[in-house]
Amino acid sequence: MIKWTFFLLIITTNLCFGQSGNNTIQGEILLPDFSPTLLQRGKSYRSPNPNRSAEKNRLDGLNVPSRNIYISLHPKSFQAKFVQKDARITQREKTFFPNIVAITAESTVYLLNEDEHYHNIYSLTPKARFNIGRRPPGNVYAKKISKVGVVKLGCDIHPEMGAVILSLDTPYFTKIKANGTYTISGLPDGEYELRVYHPAFRAHREPVSLERGRVVKKDINLKNKA
Amino acid sequence: MLVKKLALWTTISIFLPLSLLAQLKLDWNAWADLELSKAQANSHYFYNQIHKNKLDWRLGFSDINLVTTAQLDSNWVIQVRAQLKRNANQALDAFLMPAAFIQYQPKKQSWRLALGRYIIPFGSFTERQHPKDRTFINIPLAYSFYQNVAAQLGYVDDLGETKTEVDEMVFWGSTMVYYGGYTQGLKFDWDIDEADRWIWSLSIGNSSPNILDSPFARENWGISTRLRYRPAYFWEQGVSLSTGTFVQRTSLFDQLPAHPKQWLLGTDWRTGIGFWELTGEVIGAWYRAPVFDRDSATFGANEVEFSSMAFSTQLRYETPFISGLYLAYRFDFISFSKLEDSQWDSRVEAHNFGMGYKINRFLLLRTNYLLQYKADRPNWEQNTFRSTLTLHF
Numbered sequence: 062m063i064k065w066t067f068f069l070l071i072i073t074t075n076l077c078f079g080q081s082g083n084n085t086i087q088g089e090i091l092l093p094d095f096s097p098t099l100l101q102r103g104k105s106y107r108s109p110n111p112n113r114s115a116e117k118n119r120l121d122g123l124n125v126p127s128r129n130i131y132i133s134l135h136p137k138s139f140q141a142k143f144v145q146k147d148a149r150i151t152q153r154e155k156t157f158f159p160n161i162v163a164i165t166a167e168s169t170v171y172l173l174n175e176d177e178h179y180h181n182i183y184s185l186t187p188k189a190r191f192n193i194g195r196r197p198p199g200n201v202y203a204k205k206i207s208k209v210g211v212v213k214l215g216c217d218i219h220p221e222m223g224a225v226i227l228s229l230d231t232p233y234f235t236k237i238k239a240n241g242t243y244t245i246s247g248l249p250d251g252e253y254e255l256r257v258y259h260p261a262f263r264a265h266r267e268p269v270s271l272e273r274g275r276v277v278k279k280d281i282n283l284k285n286k287a
Numbered sequence: 288m289l290v291k292k293l294a295l296w297t298t299i300s301i302f303l304p305l306s307l308l309a310q311l312k313l314d315w316n317a318w319a320d321l322e323l324s325k326a327q328a329n330s331h332y333f334y335n336q337i338h339k340n341k342l343d344w345r346l347g348f349s350d351i352n353l354v355t356t357a358q359l360d361s362n363w364v365i366q367v368r369a370q371l372k373r374n375a376n377q378a379l380d381a382f383l384m385p386a387a388f389i390q391y392q393p394k395k396q397s398w399r400l401a402l403g404r405y406i407i408p409f410g411s412f413t414e415r416q417h418p419k420d421r422t423f424i425n426i427p428l429a430y431s432f433y434q435n436v437a438a439q440l441g442y443v444d445d446l447g448e449t450k451t452e453v454d455e456m457v458f459w460g461s462t463m464v465y466y467g468g469y470t471q472g473l474k475f476d477w478d479i480d481e482a483d484r485w486i487w488s489l490s491i492g493n494s495s496p497n498i499l500d501s502p503f504a505r506e507n508w509g510i511s512t513r514l515r516y517r518p519a520y521f522w523e524q525g526v527s528l529s530t531g532t533f534v535q536r537t538s539l540f541d542q543l544p545a546h547p548k549q550w551l552l553g554t555d556w557r558t559g560i561g562f563w564e565l566t567g568e569v570i571g572a573w574y575r576a577p578v579f580d581r582d583s584a585t586f587g588a589n590e591v592e593f594s595s596m597a598f599s600t601q602l603r604y605e606t607p608f609i610s611g612l613y614l615a616y617r618f619d620f621i622s623f624s625k626l627e628d629s630q631w632d633s634r635v636e637a638h639n640f641g642m643g644y645k646i647n648r649f650l651l652l653r654t655n656y657l658l659q660y661k662a663d664r665p666n667w668e669q670n671t672f673r674s675t676l677t678l679h680f
Contacts, residue, residue: 190610
């Protein structure tokens with residue numbers, strides 16, 4: 062009797078609150094032909110010193126918008142289960158790498174100094190203000206981010222450095238692949254809002270409906286959003 | 288409005304003609320300081336930027352700045368800083384162009400050449416006083432005037448290089464190289480190694496920073512050089528040397544049997560750990576100048592040697608519990624050698640207590656209280672309260 066009651070309870074709970082299906086959304090991000098310049102307002106007076114190392118050029122090449130666009134799906138018809146998704150940002154060659162990371166809110170970002178210099182990391186973003194002081198080479202600092210939204214980071218010793226933590230209220234997100242495509246799998250049935258984020262582009266949002274384990278193709282045009 | 292005027296003026300005079308010649312990539316940055324100040328009875332403009340006739344509480348803009356960087360191509364860069372500055376009469380009507388230079392750096396090379404008007408490579412304070420980077424750490428306390436200013440040089444009252452008009456009266460001061468922080472000429476920079484451990488700068492130019500009337504007069508020329516070494520990631524050490532006449536050409540110059548000479552030797556350091564930073568600097572100055580006979584109002588054949596020694600240190604603490612808040616203390620000291628049983632200027636010491644708070648990326652609030660003592664004046668009557676809200680655009 063107890064076994065049957067427990068079994069019925071599980072079934073009922075799933076019918077009421079659970080989601081079925083294993084949907085996938087995929088597509089291509091259409092980017093403008095030129096590389097958009099990230100607005101530097103309020104950041105620094107650019108030092109006219111163009112001296113750059115090969116490693117610095119490599120990191121900057123990986124930090125370009127076409128490699129760091131994030132696509133996220135935000136459930137509208139159900140509450141997504143919290144999943145901790147941590148991330149890592151390193152400071153190397155006076156550069157944050159990667160300069161954009163996405164996490165789920167309440168997750169931890171590990172901040173590494175892999176440079177030969179002192180570095181600092183601070184945020185003046187409301188509800189996410191912090192300052193970790195000067196950190197020597199080799200230091201790792203774990204910072205839990207509770208705020209949902211964009212958290213902007215800077216280094217007060219090297220003002221040309223900047224990074225963004227995209228703290229999301231959904232576990233369903235991914236980063237654009239090198240070939241400009243994206244795929245998010247394991248999505249329950251339901252209504253979603255699809256969002257695309259990179260600070261060099263205006264925000265893109267659109268509704269998406271997923272059901273019965275389908276693979277939905279959704280290309281996103283950012284050509285006019287730079 | 289003033290910023291727009293500055294931008295317009297700079298664009299029309301410099302970048303519009305250049306844009307006809309090349310395709311420019313422009314960066315614009317601007318900032319303004321809104322200042323609330325009050326000074327004690329014996330305040331002196333040369334020491335704290337508040338003249339004794341202007342002691343009352345005052346709220347107003349002390350300066351508005353516009354920095355423009357134009358990337359001509361991968362090798363050539365132009366940088367201009369235009370400034371509207373408050374004069375000694377507290378009116379915001381002095382238009383200056385403190386920096387305007389063109390820089391050449393060949394591809395894959397670690398040296399650079401700059402021609403024009405730029406920050407003088409001597410010590411660390413020049414960079415801090417006129418920051419080209421918007422760093423919270425590097426912005427100085429809520430004062431910018433510095434030590435090493437003497438009212439006279441070798442008994443010649445008006446042989447100073449810095450002329451200031453207050454209520455239609457002209458005040459002269461002779462200064463060391465720091466006063467103003469800019470010079471015009473040719474500068475060579477070399478990042479000796481890739482990791483920025485060694486950086487060497489050499490400038491040949493007119494090292495009287497405030498001279499705009501006769502910027503190319505031969506009496507003003509000199510050499511300044513600085514070698515910065517980083518022995519460890521938490522420690523930067525600089526050594527600077529400067530020599531030249533550095534004295535403004537005046538009508539007295541034609542009477543001089545020999546021109547005054549100045550040698551400066553300085554060392555500066557910066558070290559920090561966690562939320563603490565300690566910076567400091569020692570500068571020695573040695574002068575040789577003709578002796579002025581006050582009775583006959585003529586120069587004798589003799590020259591006289593005299594010197595000064597300056598020291599300053601600043602301790603800063605950023606509070607981890609209130610992000611964006613710092614507390615700071617700074618101590619300045621300068622003493623002068625004796626000339627014929629009397630000192631050629633009076634010893635000065637100053638204690639600065641400061642606090643700053645970065646409200647957001649565009650607003651920085653700084654407040655400080657300056658306790659200043661000069662030996663020939665009543666004790667501590669040059670004290671100054673100053674609170675500055677820096678607005679970035």
